[in-house]
Amino acid sequence: MSSATPSDYPRILPAGDQAVTVEFGDRIDLDLNRRVYAFAEALEEAALPGVVEAVPSYRSLLVQYDVHVTRFAALRDALTRFLDRLPEPAAGALEVAGEVFELPVLYGGDEGPDLSDVAAHAGLSPEEVIAIHSSTAYRVYMLGFAPGFPYLGGMDPRIACPRLSTPRVRVAAGSVGIAESQTGVYPLAGPGGWRIIGRTPVPLFTPESDPPVAILPGRFIRFAPVDAAQAAEIESSVAAGTYTLRRREGTP
Secondary structure, three states, X not given: OOOOOHHHOOEEEEOOOOEEEEEOOOOOOHHHHHHHHHHHXXXXXXXXXXXXXXXXXXXXXXXXXXXXXXOHHHHHHXXXXXXXXXXXXXOOOOOOOOOEEEXXXXXXXXXXXXXHHHHHHHOOOHHHHHHHHOOOEEEEEEEOOOOOOEEEEOOOHHHOEOOOOOOEEEEOOOEEEEEEOEEXXXXXXXXXXXXXXXXXXXXXXXXXXXXXXXOOOOOXXXXXXXXXXXXXXXXXXXXXXXXXXXXXXXXX
């Protein structure tokens, strides 16, 4: 089977018997991600008959539908017509002015058990990995895997590292990990195979909040190294309900 070419996109593919996938490309790319979210927003406003939910990812949109209202062929044709009328999103369409969040991270030690392995793989010192990892503003491309888990783009390739060969049974909530060329934050405790290099004491998912997710797609995260005393102080502030996640104005 030949691989798809740029002219083949966007394309609509079945995803089981109650969903379709609208693919805009085959790579992690800022412009593709903008198109995905522009299409998701337009689709929500259009309220096409039978569409139940649209779930965006890096480069595609999963559209779930009610089989009692519409079928694959009819929905495919409707989405095709809709795509033909959809204008290209302007650069920066998804970004929100000032939405650059500073997330404190305690790197290494018990909170970052894989930091030394990531450093060894990169041929760097742990301190250099921390400096590199915390020097970038990362775009939140999508949420997935667990509620509020941000998949972040823009990591320096020097610190890319393979996943663990055997995933951990439990990763602590707030753990900051690296997997291949991606970095992300575990919002909840659970199993995981990413290389854990640190942990943030700031919760990214609180079901009782509105919205429950602290940092939404299209925003940016910049990691700020803190020491153990600072992390403990932040954790106490979070528990007391007095902590406010820092965000700043300006470009990432």
